Amino acid sequence: MSVIDSVSLPRNFRLPRVDGLVQWIVPLAIVALWQIACVTGLVPTRVLPAPSDVALAGWKLLLSGELIRNIWVSFWRASIGFLIGGSIGFAFGLGNGLSQLSAKLTDTTLQMVRNVPHLALIPLVILWFGIDESAKLFLVALGVFFPIYLNTLHGIRTVDPQLIEMGRIYGMTDSELFRRVIFPGALPSIFVGIRFALGIMWLTLIVAETIAASSGLGYMAMQAREFMLIDVVVLSILIYALLGKLADSASRVLERATLSWHPAFQKN
Amino acid sequence: MQTALRTILPETEFGSRANFAPHARVAREERPTQISGLPLGIRGLRKSYGDNEVLRGIDLHIPSGQFVAIVGKSGCGKSTLLRLIAGLEKSDAGSVSFGDEIQAEDIRVMFQEPRLLPWARVLSNVEVGLGRDRSSTDAHVRAEKALAEVGLADKRDQWPSVLSGGQKQRVALARALVSRPRVLAFDEPLGALDALTRISMQRLLERVWRDQGFTAILVTHDVAEAVALADRVLVIEEGRIAHDVVVNAGRPRERGSAELAGLEGSILNHLLSGDDRT
Ligand SMILES: Nc1ncnc2c1ncn2[C@@H]1O[C@H](COP(=O)(O)OP(=O)(O)O)[C@@H](O)[C@H]1O
Ligand SMILES: [Mg+2]
Numbered sequence: 295m296s297v298i299d300s301v302s303l304p305r306n307f308r309l310p311r312v313d314g315l316v317q318w319i320v321p322l323a324i325v326a327l328w329q330i331a332c333v334t335g336l337v338p339t340r341v342l343p344a345p346s347d348v349a350l351a352g353w354k355l356l357l358s359g360e361l362i363r364n365i366w367v368s369f370w371r372a373s374i375g376f377l378i379g380g381s382i383g384f385a386f387g388l389g390n391g392l393s394q395l396s397a398k399l400t401d402t403t404l405q406m407v408r409n410v411p412h413l414a415l416i417p418l419v420i421l422w423f424g425i426d427e428s429a430k431l432f433l434v435a436l437g438v439f440f441p442i443y444l445n446t447l448h449g450i451r452t453v454d455p456q457l458i459e460m461g462r463i464y465g466m467t468d469s470e471l472f473r474r475v476i477f478p479g480a481l482p483s484i485f486v487g488i489r490f491a492l493g494i495m496w497l498t499l500i501v502a503e504t505i506a507a508s509s510g511l512g513y514m515a516m517q518a519r520e521f522m523l524i525d526v527v528v529l530s531i532l533i534y535a536l537l538g539k540l541a542d543s544a545s546r547v548l549e550r551a552t553l554s555w556h557p558a559f560q561k562n
Numbered sequence: 563m564q565t566a567l568r569t570i571l572p573e574t575e576f577g578s579r580a581n582f583a584p585h586a587r588v589a590r591e592e593r594p595t596q597i598s599g600l601p602l603g604i605r606g607l608r609k610s611y612g613d614n615e616v617l618r619g620i621d622l623h624i625p626s627g628q629f630v631a632i633v634g635k636s637g638c639g640k641s642t643l644l645r646l647i648a649g650l651e652k653s654d655a656g657s658v659s660f661g662d663e664i665q666a667e668d669i670r671v672m673f674q675e676p677r678l679l680p681w682a683r684v685l686s687n688v689e690v691g692l693g694r695d696r697s698s699t700d701a702h703v704r705a706e707k708a709l710a711e712v713g714l715a716d717k718r719d720q721w722p723s724v725l726s727g728g729q730k731q732r733v734a735l736a737r738a739l740v741s742r743p744r745v746l747a748f749d750e751p752l753g754a755l756d757a758l759t760r761i762s763m764q765r766l767l768e769r770v771w772r773d774q775g776f777t778a779i780l781v782t783h784d785v786a787e788a789v790a791l792a793d794r795v796l797v798i799e800e801g802r803i804a805h806d807v808v809v810n811a812g813r814p815r816e817r818g819s820a821e822l823a824g825l826e827g828s829i830l831n832h833l834l835s836g837d838d839r840t
Contacts, residue, residue, distance in 0.1 A: 560724070
């Protein structure tokens with residue numbers, strides 16, 4: 295066994311490093327082709343500006359401080375909305391997973407509300423809140439609520455009953471049982487919910503900011519459209535993509551740190 | 563593996579104890595108090611699930627420290643009996659009594675599945691077995707001792723998922739032993755293991771039982787295992803104890819001896835004769 299370990303360990307360690315480079319080849323090639331296509335006039339810059347133009351537009355907006363301000367506004371809306379919707383969803387998931395009574399009272403209602411696409415509420419939300427901050431926060435929170443609620447509930451309900459029985463046999467109190475058995479058992483599923491929720495969070499924010507906002511990335515893109523600044527439009531789209539990727543990576547790091555016991559996350 | 567881990571872990575008191583080294587046993591015998599097993603009295607025990615009368619009146623006395631094996635066809639109620647003894651299920655009638663005031667930590671159960679917490683390291687899994695003493699200051703030390711008893715001291719910081727089936731079951735045994743129980747109930751604990759691992763686990767069970775003197779109740783579908791380990795084999799049929807067979811062979815027992823094989827054959831005959839009648 296020690297022989298196998300010492301042979302397979304370095305090989306395992308080399309793999310991700312190669313992967314790290316390989317996965318960037320295709321995106322870089324696409325950007326290069328895109329640049330060539332624009333410079334040679336194959337693609338008219340009215341349709342798609344060259345990457346260099348997009349970068350230049352980004353640089354200018356960065357210098358004027360406008361870019362940072364808009365990113366910050368969007369980031370703030372996303373996080374606050376996520377926190378509000380996520381904690382309410384988590385609380386309901388816990389409550390309905392642990393208490394029959396709570397589940398009977400609220401689960402059916404929540405499942406019904408779930409069938410309303412939350413973006414369909416935009417006209418109503420604008421009537422309620424105007425194009426105020428609260429409108430965006432409400433929409434993001436609502437969008438984030440369901441994946442977190444459903445996956446927390448699912449995670450708690452599918453904790454191995456044999457482990458729960460084991461905990462009881464060994465005299466765990468309710469709170470110990472929750473801390474040592476139920477919550478760690480539900481965590482993988484909760485993370486699935488978080489990752490789903492992060493995707494919905496950005497999607498909701500883009501739509502909400504595009505339709506009803508006076509600041510933020512979506513607003514910046516819409517303003518640019520009015521002035522035919524296509525490079526800024528493309529820039530905003532790319533930044534959205536980047537932020538989405540960042541959020542996903544952050545959740546993966548967190549997942550890796552808290553689920554290190556899980557065979558799927560073990561390096562050796 | 564041994565060598566690799568040795569270099570990672572410093573030579574601790576436990577790390578240096580190879581699996582079942584003789585000097586480990588000497589150390590155990592020097593331990594001051596030997597808590598003795600509890601006697602067990604069962605009277606008129608009945609249990610039904612709906613129309614299914616599983617146990618139809620079990621009467622049984624087990625002297626303290628005896629090793630009893632329970633065999634019987636699948637579905638005859640062996641697990642049910644064990645769960646009633648361990649207090650995991652309520653009986654419809656009858657009683658289970660132990661000779662003494664008991665605490666939850668005095669009775670432990672081991673199942674066919676190890677039921678380890680996948681998100682807790684091996685040592686923390688063993689600490690779970692301490693019950694209310696989990697948060698006491700010597701919890702670590704006691705858990706380490708129990709791990710050393712099952713020969714897994716060097717695995718204390720591993721995740722359960724990297725252990726083999728037999729090793730997981732040994733961790734589960736350490737968890738059951740760590741509170742020094744006076745009755746230990748086993749529900750086919752070796753059922754999922756391969757033949758060789760089974761035999762070494764049987765030896766381990768016998769050794770800890772002899773060292774610690776608890777009363778052992780082992781449910782098994784393997785009659786050879788029952789006669790190899792137990793002082794007494796009970797055959798359950800139609801919800802009652804149909805046969806109560808004493809195994810007089812001395813210990814340590816020689817596997818496959820003519821005496822044990824003869825006993826095994828006659829118990830198997832008991833079990834199979836029911837088939838002819840129905
Ligand atoms: N919780 C339960 N609910 C209903 N029936 C059960 C339950 N547990 C066991 N039984 C039934 O009781 C009988 C005995 O089960 P069990 O004690 O597990 O058998 P064994 O362990 O001897 O194979 C079986 O017929 C089984 O279907
Ligand atoms: Mg059974």
